[in-house]
């Protein structure tokens with residue numbers, strides 16, 4: 026082999042090695058970040074995806090396309106409703122009854138005390154009740170290292186005074202990132218609270234059009250499906266949610282999703298906590 030040929034081979038090998046090396050570093054960083062954010066989003070205990078039955082999920086316009094409706098899969102999904110009970114909670118319960126599905130309600134302490142019959146109805150229908158605190162204000166809820174725990178304890182007492190049962194599942198206002206500190210989280214963990222965030226935001230607090238909201242939700246579910254994540258959808262007990270809910274449920278049912286109430290033993294979806 027001539028020196029020239031040797032040089033060409035060496036240079037080629039060097040370039041290939043360098044490419045593989047840099048790619049692995051970039052990919053590694055990406056995967057590490059993804060793992061941190063999403064490591065807790067897979068509910069292995071109940072994740073029953075039938076991958077081979079799905080070709081694609083797509084929504085191409087404001088309405089749901091046929092291809093989105095024809096799927097035959099079985100996989101879990103969690104619907105969650107925050108900030109209630111409100112004047113719309115009973116409508117939501119009626120819709121859930123109509124479709125014979127269960128969900129989870131993260132309630133605010135004062136709303137619990139003002140609407141005891143609704144709280145009781147949620148319990149009797151076997152939906153899960155979680156606590157969402159008292160003040161729902163960032164400046165108060167996250168004020169000290171123990172304020173989140175104090176608010177959840179107050180909320181728990183309120184629910185328990187009506188249902189007779191303790192509440193161990195919680196969602197902190199506005200989600201755990203970026204407000205909840207590690208020490209606040211540690212106190213909640215010590216008290217055996219199981220904290221849930223979400224990975225699908227219905228945006229029902231900002232979108233006032235039920236068609237837009239439906240499209241947004243189903244788009245997000247589609248993205249999670251491609252990444253094999255169990256969807257946890259954030260809703261609020263609001264009028265637009267009541268309007269959009271039947272269409273969303275029908276679409277998800279037709280896709281084969283199984284609607285589950287959150288169970289204490291389920292692996293929670295949590296955002297990454299700041300330190």
Ligand SMILES: [Zn+2]
Pocket residue numbers: 107108157161198199
């Ligand atoms: Zn809230």
